[in-house]
Amino acid sequence: MISFLSLKSLASRKFISFLSILSIALSLSLFLMVEKLRKGVEDGFTNTISNADLIVGSRSGPLQLLLYTVFHMGSPTNNIRFSSYEEIKKNPIIDWTIPISLGDSYKGHRVVATDENFFKHYQFHGDRNVEMDKGQWASGIFDVVLGSQVAKKLNHKMGDKLVLSHGISEKAVLEHDDSPFEVTGILKPTGTPLDKSVFISLYGMEAIHVGWESGAPNYEDTTDKSKLTRDDLKVEQLTSFILKTKNRFALLHLNRFIGAFEKEPLMGIIPAVTLTELWGLLDQLEKAFLAISFFVVLIGFLSVLISLYMSLNERQREMAILRSIGVSPLKITTLLIVEATFLxxxxxxxxxxxxxxxxxxxxxxxxxxxxxxxxxTKPSAREFVVVGLFILLGPLSGLIPALKAYKTSLHNGLLVK
Amino acid sequence: MNTVELENIKFSYQNNVDVLNIESLEIVKGERVFIHGPSGSGKSTLLNLLAGVLTPSSGSLKVLDKKLNDLSVSERDKFRGDHIGFVFQSFNLIPYLTIKENISLPYRVSKIKRNKISDIEEETLKIAKHLKIDNFLDQKVSRLSIGQQQRVGVARALIGNPDIVIADEPTSSLDDEVTDSFMNLLLEKQKESGFTLIFVSHDKRLEKHFSKVISLSEINKAGGKL
Structure with missing residues (x-):
């Protein structure tokens, strides 16, 4: 009886019912999307680099080392010697290493000098590898590979010649205009900071700095850089390197060895741990996100409350009729709650x-x-719980109008005021 | 057998001023009772008492040999649903239901009325035919004239053969011609079914149709000040 009346009553107020349903639907979908977006951002963030065991660099703060190695932000305090890298690399428990050398930029985008291992071993978002959209990885000295967003934003195509800038500020004063690079590859989008960076080989990094040993161009030097070969170049320094061990149990031991490295002060960080730490700093933002979307849902349900409450006056007659045929005030209350629940x-x-x-x-x-x-992905159990809880807000929002209806129908009885 | 027995009934709302004070009132089964009185004489209060919506502050209120004073709110609701049909002054219908659904509503609520009806479709049609509203059964309430709406109200009150039909100024919004045909249909049904009819109106021209006439201002010692 009650559900028969509820449905009929809702159907008779089609437009208002539709608006209430829509406002709940829109607000809930917003909440779920914000929740998913938050999760997506967090997952993307904490998986900016994955399956790497250690990042090794000059001794400074862990966050700093992570920021410049993985996010290509901020600046390294010190470089490390290439010889130290080679010595540590010899350790048999190491599976692979990716050397990273930073310091230059291209129109505000960081230049990352590295080797083929980067292309082979760098992973993100779980087990996704760096993939080429066009061309191939930078193997020649003056080859450059562009991150997807760099190529898109600056509208670069394969074969374009670029001049890199010395230093990392967008308004670079010193240009490496004596040694232009050629675009030999463009990466597929990764959804990580890699998209905003450009990649060259370690030799390329050395080559552009030939004659720059003082930190500024030496105009006396007339070396024709385009004739340089790998044999002419010797890599002396790195900024940091990423490594993976064959056996994770050896990680602690290896890290102790790196921390106690005698020839220069080094430090190793576990990227997953430091990434989670960094995300923790953004926690407040995350909470604000959720709070806002929660209130949006509340407003959705408020609309149910308002529309039911507003309808009570015109429904006094209906309540008197229902009471006259023996419907109890409690059932009339239920009628309104059932309506809110349906919505x-x-x-x-x-x-x-x-x-x-x-x-x-x-x-x-x-x-x-x-x-x-x-x-x-398929909806998570958590999502079902959230939706379930929000469905419960329906009867709750029907409660206030229902209680008023109870009072009205109990006191007025068969009268209509 | 008395359908209604009132003894020393007093009723007051929260302010403790008596609205109703009736020493005795008896209504015999199958009787047609006409109750009249000016507005404010306590008519609505009396009807709410008889229908078991309100309970007297003191005194004994017996309807169909049941002492309504002793029943709880929900028991009185059930009692009303099972035994009483009620016709309002106007707007007798639930606007979001069709005419047919309005008429058959008591069938959904009361088990006793449900048990008296073997086929609700047939029963609805029969009553509707009597009251000359069978052409509108599947229509919306808003399509009907006020006179037609009042007849639907009567149909709903009559379905399931209640013991008592209470009508609260059912003709006050009708013009004279419609009032006549409305009264004829109602009284015809009463003759046929034999229910006790309690009819309240301030229109004294109607009292000729009734076997008993009660002036509320005469029996109500409270003077009916609201």
Missing amino acids: SIIGCLLGFALQYIFLGIVNPILEANYSVFIPM
């Missing part, structure tokens, strides 16, 4: 579905412009 169930289910439609639309845009990817 919330339909609204929540719709919101749940809408979320995926919105994600389908938003995802390509997010990935292309902000390097954030929200995986379209």
Whole structure:
């Protein structure tokens, strides 16, 4: 009886019911999307680099080492000797290493000098490897590979000649215009800081600094750099390196060895640990995110409360009629709660579905412009709990109008005031 | 057998001023009772008492040999649903239901009424035919004239053969011609089914149709000051 009346009553107020459902659906889908986005950002962030055991650099703060090696932000305090790198690399428990040398930039984008191991071993977002969109990895001295966003933003194509700048500021004063690089490859989008960087070989890094030993160009030097070969160049320094061990149990031992390295002060950090630490610093932002979207959902349910409450006046007649045929005030109360529950169930289910439609639309845009990817995974158990809890807000929001209806129908009885 | 027995009934709302003070009132089964009185004489209060919506502050209120004073709110609701049909002054219908759904509503609420009806579709049609509203059964309430709406109200009150039908100024919004045909249909049904009819109106021209006429201002010693 009650659900028969509820459905009929809702159907008679189609437009208002539709608006209530829509406002619940939109607010819930927003909440779920913010939740997913937050998760996506966190996952993307803490997986900026994966499957690497240690990052080794000159002794400074762990966050700093992580920031410049992985995020290509900030500046290293000290370089490390190439000889130290080679010595540590000899350790048999090391599976592979990726050397990183920083210091130059191209139109505000960091230049990362490294070797083929980067292309072979660098992984992110779980087990994704660096992949070429076009061309191949920088093997020649004056080859440069562009991150996807760099290529897109600056509209570079294969074969373009670029002049790198000395230093890392966007308004670089000193240009390496005596040694232009040629674009030999463009990376696929990764959704990590790699998209905003450019990559050259370690030899390339040495070559552009031939004659710059003082830190500024030596105009007396007339070496024709385009004739340089690898044999003419000797890599002396690195900024840091990334390594993976064959056996994780040896990691602690290796890290102790690096920390106690005699020839220069070194430090090793476990990237996953430091990344999580860094994300923890952004925790407040995350909470603000969630709080805002939670309030949006509350507003959605407030609309149910308002629309039911507003309808009470015109429904006094209905309540008197129902009481005259023997419907108790309690049942009339239930009628309103059931109506609110119907609205919330339909609204929540719709919101749940809408979320995926919105994600389908938003995802390509997010990935292309902000390097954030929200995986379209199956809904998690947590999500079901969230939706379940929000469905419960329905009867709760029906409670206030229902209590008023109870009072009205109990006191007025068959009268209509 | 008395359908209604009131003894020393007093009723007051929260302010403790008596609205109703009736020494004795008896209504015999199958009787047609006309209750009249000016507005504010306590008519609505009396009807709410008879229907078991309100309970007297003191005195004994017996309807169909049940002492309503002793029943709880929900028991009184059930009692009303099972035994009483109620016709309002106007706007008798739930706007979001069709005419048919409005008429058959008591069937959904009361088990006793449900048990008296073997086929609700047939029963609805029969009553609707009597009251000459069978052409509108599947229509919306808003399509009907006020006179037609009042007849639907009567149909709903009559379905499931209640013991008592209470009508609260059901003709006050009708013009004279419609009032006549409305009264004829109602009284015809009463003759046929034999329910006790308690009819409240301030229109004294209608009292000729009734076997018993009660002036509320005469029996209500409280003077009916609201």
